[in-house]
Amino acid sequence: MERLTRRAVLAGAGASVLLTAACGNGVGSNGAQQIDARVEATKSFLFQRYPGTRDLASRATGVLYMPLITEAGFFVGGAYGRGALQIRDVTVDYYSSTKASYGLQIGAQQYAHALFFMTDGALAEFRASSGWAASADLKYATPEQGASIGKQTTEIDPVVALVFGQQGLIAGATLAGVKYTRIIP
Template sequence: MSLFSKKLAPLFLVVLSTLLFSTICRADSKAELNQNAQQVLKKLLDTNEQARELSKKAVAILVFPSITKAGFMVAGQYGEGVLFKEGRPSAYFNNAGGSFGFQAGAQQYGYAMFFMKESALEALYSTQGFEVGTGPSVVVLDQGAGTSLTSMNYQKDIYAFIFNQQGLMAGIGIQGNKITQISK
């Protein structure tokens, strides 16, 4: 095997992924982020009955209007979101992560997390980065799963809806992502 494939190929892939990822992502101003998050949340609540019902009982809703994920073999993802309490922005967070494996492409998507319990919301604030999949239980809902929800079975800590998926990211990888509070 050549020197390039043994020593430099992994470094080349990391640099290529970083360059690709950094050109796709752009942080919004506080006003833009608030407006985008409010718009996508309104659209979600207007078009999805389950989200509307959850919003009535949620203690807070964290909205990431746009997460960008891109890479080849090594991928990164990033997006910024707004935490709404009582219908108003109360804090700001980012979602950052990376993955390694057989994967290629770029995609954008958004998601909203409905915090149903104060203890789940406290976990978001009390950590050095809230890792999805550890701590409070998160249920990702789609149209099929969401239709079986009733007010009697809202028993989980957090419900999440993914929306506005665009692009293609294919492959298998080891992933990790964190949600961390930021200043805006």
């Protein structure tokens, strides 16, 4: 029997992770209706569970709702999800979110997140880009903080990110970047 190399094992693990990450997110199914339904359910959950986020959304220029992100990793990891950008509660574009990571990690999880664009400039930059990568400019907050994110914070931080609804277990530290790309579902 042939001996497996470390590179072959990592490549196989990476392919498995990406397939796993894609499974629960409707990859290949082009359903704007499915994305819209998931976005509305996500908004309802977010606003009911964390009432302060409703005010944050009303002050935002636009909000990108990513209702279902599936992430898995075994040293090499990946995540995928689809969502919608809303301006004044109207969907204007659809986006996919992809993430690749490498590092000490094992497990899988699903979660939702929302990006609140607090300035016209931040929203315009996001919409004009061919692929926007989340970076250190983001202000991360927990949903519980949604009520206490004050005016000064949202004026200083042009994009506020909330991650919520986590299910599953993934452990470890990774170097990862999330990229958002406009899609036509």
